[in-house]
Amino acid sequence: MKVNKIMAFRLMLSLIMIVGFASCSKKSSSKGASRATGWNVDSKKALSNKKQEAGxxxxxxxxxxxxxxxxxxxxxxxxxxxxxxxxxxxxxxxxxxxxxxxxxxxxxxxxxxxxxxxxxxxxxxxxxxxxxxxxxxxxxxxxxxxxxxxxxxxxxxxxxxxxxxxxxxxxxKWRTDRVNEAILEKNGYLKKNAKTDDVSAEATFSTETYLKAPTMTYGGNEEIVLKGGKGARKSPKAGKDGTVAEAKNVYVQRSSGILLPxxxxxxxxxxxxxxxxxxxxxxxxxxxxxxxxxxxxxxxxxxxxxxxxxxxxxxxxxxxxxxxxxxxxxxxxxxxxxxxxxxxxxxxxxxxxxxxxxxxxxxxxxxxxxxxxxxxxxxxNRYTKNKIGEDGKVEIVTLATMKRDTLSNGKIIVRSYPGQIAQVPVDEKETYLRQNFDKSDNINYRDGDKQSSRFYNFGSSDSDSQSQKDAKKMYNSPKHNVTTDSLGLMVRKYDNSSKRTTLINxxxxxxxxxxxxxxxxxxxxxxxxxxxxxxxxxxxxxxxxxxxxxxxxxxxxxxxx
The missing domain is CATH 3.90.1580.10 (paralog of FGE (formylglycine-generating enzyme))
Known part of the structure; x- marks a missing residue:
């Protein structure tokens, strides 16, 4: 009988200790406490481990x-x-x-x-x-x-x-923007049906523009680009001192996990x-x-x-x-x-x-x-970066700065549209002392030519003219030329050279x-x-x-x- 009382006492003591430890553990890892610093952060968002949806x-x-x-x-x-x-x-x-x-x-x-x-x-x-x-x-x-x-x-x-x-x-590229535009509309970050009713050449949606400068999307129309998602339209309440704090993170960011790559x-x-x-x-x-x-x-x-x-x-x-x-x-x-x-x-x-x-x-x-x-x-790989204007903000493509390419057959293709962020090649600010890349254009890296140079006779003089450099390129492919004369008419020049040795470029x-x-x-x-x-x-x-x-x-x- 005495033995049973001792066993019961030990069991009760063990239960008390387990409950105590669980309570302490719960307090030490309270909701919102960072595992890195212990500070109260929005860990629910950080640890949500949001799964990527298939587009x-x-x-x-x-x-x-x-x-x-x-x-x-x-x-x-x-x-x-x-x-x-x-x-x-x-x-x-x-x-x-x-x-x-x-x-x-x-x-x-x-x-x-x-x-x-x-x-x-x-x-x-x-x-x-x-x-x-x-x-x-x-x-x-x-x-x-x-x-x-x-x-x-x-x-x-x-x-x-x-x-x-x-x-x-x-x-x-177009498909990326249309899919993400629909996702933002579905989640209440864009005005409903704006993608069909309000879009115009001067007011379009670009995923990268939205992420880098959301207020410049749709030509800066705040009636289309909304702050906050569904159910987040309420005005912020005033604090104890009567001031109203400006809402933060009112636009979707990469960290939101909503937009698709x-x-x-x-x-x-x-x-x-x-x-x-x-x-x-x-x-x-x-x-x-x-x-x-x-x-x-x-x-x-x-x-x-x-x-x-x-x-x-x-x-x-x-x-x-x-x-x-x-x-x-x-x-x-x-x-x-x-x-x-x-x-x-x-x-x-x-x-x-x-x-x-x-x-x-x-x-x-x-x-x-x-x-x-x-x-x-x-x-x-051709690495680029966003172009920054004189005002320190990203530069948005306009009608005047649209990039048009004339192809070898004379066809004109537009490769940057109004509303997108203008791109420029990366420079030494991004490449200095890097080991993984050292220039913007990496197409010719280690493509089989001597010393991994672009030319087959490595070590030629830098003073060579462009025509001399072109003659020394490893891939001596034809170069058809399309120009425009003084009347605006297209002039096509077919490369008839008999010295071309390859079609690769x-x-x-x-x-x-x-x-x-x-x-x-x-x-x-x-x-x-x-x-x-x-x-x-x-x-x-x-x-x-x-x-x-x-x-x-x-x-x-x-x-x-």
């Missing part, structure tokens, strides 16, 4: 390692896809190629905001419009596609073509990783063999019972054979096909082989330099994947080709990507068994 149209691609450039054969003898081990961070990618319907939404917005009938804006809509003449062939009748492919509703869900790399890049073209490494989808071949931390195509197996036809014999992609099967004999066993298309007509790969991405080839962000070089970098490899971009015009050889995700960034074809389209912020994956890792 409209995007599919999550979990990153990892893969062998980039690994092909079963190289019958073209390009020698430009030597296998290298690369690691790609997690990112998002469009489920399908950008369709005609999606691109027409872009054109309709430009036409509404920047009327082509206005002399000031006539180049904007025209410069963004796809080249429908890419369908013409000297010995073929294709006028039906020339006149109908872009706009006829029958082709609405077909991938857009006739778009050059620059246009694809500008579409991605930018839509952009995928890098070559991202595109190839997503297309190969080796995750479907995963066995613990290795791959069970190498895929030849985005699907398993070494054949282009399905082996499954329910659709055995069906083609798994849209491609050219032989001379004069763009789809096969009419009937069940053909690939269902003679030109492009509507998206999602063929099975998705193991990442849930459609048409990563066939239909249309796709632009990627990289400048083309014959080699992938994994010795310099094997993490998120990308060649094409800083304005050629990589495109990946086979198309409806290509043989099965080009369906291999590791194959790579290049094309001038200011030219378009009837077989190259594109899709967008978005970087992933936060953890590599959201799902719990557990053993397979």
């Amino acid at each position: 409209p149209g995007l599919v999550f691609v979990e990153g990892g390692t893969f062998t980039m450039g690994k092909v079963e054969d190289d019958v073209m003898h390009d020698w430009n896809n030597t296998p290298t081990q690369q690691h790609v961070q997690s990112f998002y990618m469009d489920e399908t190629e950008v369709t005609n319907f999606m691109y027409l939404e872009y054109l309709d917005w430009l036409k509404s905001v920047f009327p082509p009938s206005d002399e000031n804006y006539k180049h904007i809509y025209e410069g963004a419009s796809p080249d429908t003449l890419v369908w013409r062939n000297r010995l073929g009748y294709n006028e039906t596609m020339t006149n109908n492919y872009l706009r006829h509703p029958s082709y609405a869900n077909y991938p857009v073509v006739g778009v050059n790399w620059i246009q694809a890049n500008e579409f991605s 930018e839509y952009r073209l995928p890098t070559e490494a991202e595109w190839e990783y997503a297309a190969a989808a080796d995750v479907g071949q995963r066995e613990y931390n290795t791959y069970k063999g190498q895929k030849k195509y985005p699907w398993s197996g070494t054949y282009t036809r399905s082996g499954k019972r329910q659709n055995k014999g069906d083609q798994l992609a849209n491609f050219k099967q032989g001379n004069g054979d763009y789809g096969g004999i009419a009937g069940w066993s053909d690939d269902g298309a003679d030109i492009t096909n509507a998206v999602k007509k063929y099975p998705a790969n193991d990442f849930g991405l459609y048409d990563m082989a066939g239909n249309v080839a796709e632009w990627v962000a990289d400048v083309y070089r014959p080699m992938i330099d994994n010795e310099a970098n094997d993490f998120n490899y990308f060649r094409g 800083d304005e050629v971009r990589v495109y990946k994947g086979g198309s409806w015009r290509d043989r099965a050889y080009w369906l291999d995700p590791a194959q790579r080709r290049y094309f001038p960034q200011d030219m378009a074809t009837d077989y190259i389209g594109f899709r967008c990507a978005m970087s992933r912020v936060g953890p590599k994956s959201d799902r719990k890792k557990s053993a397979r068994n």
